[in-house]
Amino acid sequence: MPASSLEPLHQESTPSIIARKIRTAIGNGEFEPGTQLGEADLAGRLGVSRGPLREAMQRLTQEGLLISIRNRGLFVVEPTPADISDIYLTRTAVERGAALKIIELDRTGSEAGAELLAIVEKMAALGPGSDPAELSLIDLSFHEAMVRWASSKRLTRIHRTLVTETRMCLVALEQAEYSLQHRVDEHRHIAEAILAGDVPALHRALAEHMDSAIAQLLEPLADGAGTD
């Protein structure tokens, strides 16, 4: 066996594993919004006891993916239009902070900008009418990379939750069609602003991206968005 196989194994705690499994399941839309997640059922299906499962659910509840009604059970949240706006508002706040830190760390943002532009190119390489799921994957990887380059523990942790919520909304709303070209342009603007260290341009690009994303998601609902 190679020596690499005896690195200090970090056994993940059982609640962590459970939480991750359910989180991705929700992100993939395997649990419809509004579904009740029975403890005994899930525990049996995962082969664990209710104790660790409850702790995992506790996490997901705090992350905002589930809501807990006392003596009733746990339910997958049903994002309202206000929630969708709020998710994007928060995501933009986090990503704005991340981008500013990248620029501050390295005024040219060379490495980060390069990777981000590469992702944009990969997105642009997708022809029109390509798989929407794949497009979403690349889209989110762009934002994930941006936050990662900021190397901030807290921004990264918060962003992970927000990405899951975003995926949930995308799945729930069936990912309305949206101009690929606009999308590529918006991301390119962000990447170029980081690369150039142009803070005002970054603010414009992020605001543009958030507005169009919200518009895209709220349009099919044809419902005036509340403020809360």
Add this chain to the structure above:
Amino acid sequence: MPASSLEPLHQESTPSIIARKIRTAIGNGEFEPGTQLGEADLAGRLGVSRGPLREAMQRLTQEGLLISIRNRGLFVVEPTPADISDIYLTRTAVERGAALKIIELDRTGSEAGAELLAIVEKMAALGPGSDPAELSLIDLSFHEAMVRWASSKRLTRIHRTLVTETRMCLVALEQAEYSLQHRVDEHRHIAEAILAGDVPALHRALAEHMDSAIAQLLEPLADGAGTD
């Protein structure tokens, strides 16, 4: 009794109560950083069983207030200089997003700006050499009000955790002395920018506030801050 007393009562869950109690205890510095929090001990002292207590600890761990070492126990985190920078970076990102939303909601930011300025005046009313704890309280209430006016569920939730972490750092570092006048000015700049709807000024004011706060906290350590 007035009719307002029969709104749908939301009984808080036991883990919520426990989490809040311990959170504030940590924020108040009743548990030194690095202290081990034994489950059996705490459970006995709070009069609950280990189950609910573990769920509460799970939350606090995810919030970043505790670290869990498998089969060893739970410990209060010891914020490193890098953590302090990260906390303020994240807090600024959240508050920046909140302030921008306030401006967007109401370009004059009249109500919010008025309350914020009132808090600033209360801070200014404190003479030099006043109780540092009281000053901190007003300081944090300013930031808390700013996020509250944005009426964003997610920003509010994230901010609550960050405020706790901030308080922990302040307690741990004994709240170094800092010019009251500078502090008042910084907050006033933020409030005035919101009141005027002046976005560039807001960015400047927030950056200024973050930088001086970090400088204030890191100075006594006389240690070059890492980037992670």
Add this chain to the structure above:
DNA sequence: GGTTGTAGGATTGTTTGCATCCGACAAAAC
């Protein structure tokens, strides 16, 4: 007919107990 009271079933909330793991101390071997 509509409302109220009451069992039934099911689910969550909590407690208790056992298994596992880690760190520390002491004893033995080199």
Add this chain to the structure above:
DNA sequence: GTTTTGTCGGATGCAAACAATCCTACAACC
């Protein structure tokens, strides 16, 4: 004297059982 090793105590991780609460449905009453 130093190193290794065995054992002990305590803490967490997990699982199962008990208790309390809530929803649903049906029957009795106004």
